[in-house]
Amino acid sequence: MSSPRSSARLTRNRLARVGFFFIGVVMFYAPFALLVRLAGWLWPSSLAGTGISDVHTACVRMPLGWLTQPWMWPTLSDNPISWLPIVVLPGIALVAGPLFCGWMCPAGAFPEFLGRLVPDRFKFDLRTSVRIRPSRYGFFAGFLLAPFVSSSICCSFCNFTHMQNIVSLFAGDLSGFAFLSSMGMLAAAVWIVPLGILTKGGRGWCLTLCPAGAAMGLASGLGQRLPWFARVRANSDACTSCGTCVRECPMRAVEPVEEGVVIDQHLCTSCMDCVAGCPSDALRYGRP
Amino acid sequence: MTVERKAAMTSGQEAPMIAKRPSRVxxxxxxxxxxxxxxxxxxxxxSRVCPAGCATCSTCAVSVLPTAALVGSVGLAAVGSRLRRHGKPSPDASRKHAR
Structure with missing residues (x-):
């Protein structure tokens, strides 16, 4: 069971994450979109220089879909900000874990922290009903292949857009209300309710349907065995099998085994909730 | 292995989180x-049903179709995953969970 010291540490970690998620809002979302504005200043002839400063210009999913569409490669090469989800974020995930997902993605954080207001007895555990990793990569493969049978499907279920509308509403831009009256509301409802606040951890959408998360998870999983890359690691000798990390992990990445726990690095976002909440200090973030 | 865990094992009590883990096939x-x-x-x-040819704007009724299929993918994945409940556990799983 968790101790007062570990509980306080966990609370501090979550408050820090909330702070970073607000930084993510300021970086990616209108009316701030500082990252897009910076990219527009650096590369005025790119999409970021068109003056459309919102999350669409720094989209972290469309460029992934463009990888399998040769006719979009010129767009990729002309827009350096498109390399963010293809090179920068997976590169960070390879070296240090998917820190963007765990610390900066507002679309992932919103249902997670909203879900903390809902008692656990109303929630279901995605891990016990779905094999998360093959489901996630199956969807990702379909996401990459879909343009060959139709158009890209990435925007038809975009929770980043819904998050942009929520931020816009709070910023006083009421045009987001028009969006809420459309059928796109279905995707928003699924993102927030069954795969959000009613899923243990609140990250059901991230676990199954987010292509950016899958790309970073793949990079994180590939880099887990390389000795110089940092990940959340478990020390089975110190583990008391109290189950705190299993309960607190938003991504359901901590798997109990006979010797203690193992971390599924394909799912872990290095949010450090398990490290902070472990009463026996059996988890740490670092190199092997 | 910790003292608490050893005590739980020798007394025949499994740690609750380990006991709940399902078998896999x-x-x-x-x-x-x-x-x-x-x-x-x-x-x-x-998404090809969209008259504009894209179905990516999420603002028309057509967008409900790919969204519904995507939600269905999670449901189908759950169906695929149910194999682990009804099938015979793999040798690896049996070894891991033989307690």
Whole structure:
């Protein structure tokens, strides 16, 4: 069971994450979109220089879909900000874990922290009903292949857009209300309710349907065995099998085994909730 | 192994989180992957219903189709995953959970 010291540490970690998620809002979302504005200043002839400063210009999913569409490669090469989800974020995930997902993605954080207001007895555990990793990569493969049978499907279920509308509403831009009256509301409802606040951890959408998360998870999983890359690691000798990390992990990445726990690095976002909440200090973030 | 854990094992009591872990069978992951991939393909095909040819704006009724298929992919993945409940546990799983 968790101790007062570990509980306080966990609370501090979550408050820090909330702070970073607000930084993510300021970086990616209108009316701030500082990252897009910076990219527009650096590369005025790119999409970021068109003056459309919102999350669409720094989209972290469309460029992934463009990888399998040769006719979009010129767009990729002309827009350096498109390399963010293809090179920068997976590169960070390879070296240090998917820190963007765990610390900066507002679309992932919103249902997670909203879900903390809902008692656990109303929630279901995605891990016990779905094999998360093959489901996630199956969807990702379909996401990459879909343009060959139709158009890209990435925007038809975009929770980043819904998050942009929520931020816009709070910023006083009421045009987001028009969006809420459309059928796109279905995707928003699924993102927030069954795969959000009613899923243990609140990250059901991230676990199954987010292509950016899958790309970073793949990079994180590939880099887990390389000795110089940092990940959340478990020390089975110190583990008391109290189950705190299993309960607190938003991504359901901590798997109990006979010797203690193992971390599924394909799912872990290095949010450090398990490290902070472990009463026996059996988890740490670092190199092997 | 810790003192508490050893004590729990010797007294015949399993740690609660370990006791709840389900068994797995080979093929369940492949079935789940295939279900998710197939449902996403259906979502892609359904997006062609859009008269504008894109179905990416999420503002018309057509966008409900690919979204529904995507949600269905999670449901189908759950169906694929159920293999682990009804099948015979793999030797690896039996070894891990033989307690």
């Amino acid at each position: 080979p093929g369940g992951s492949a079935a789940t992957f295939a279900c998710a991939l197939a449902a996403t393909g259906v979502a892609g095909l359904l």
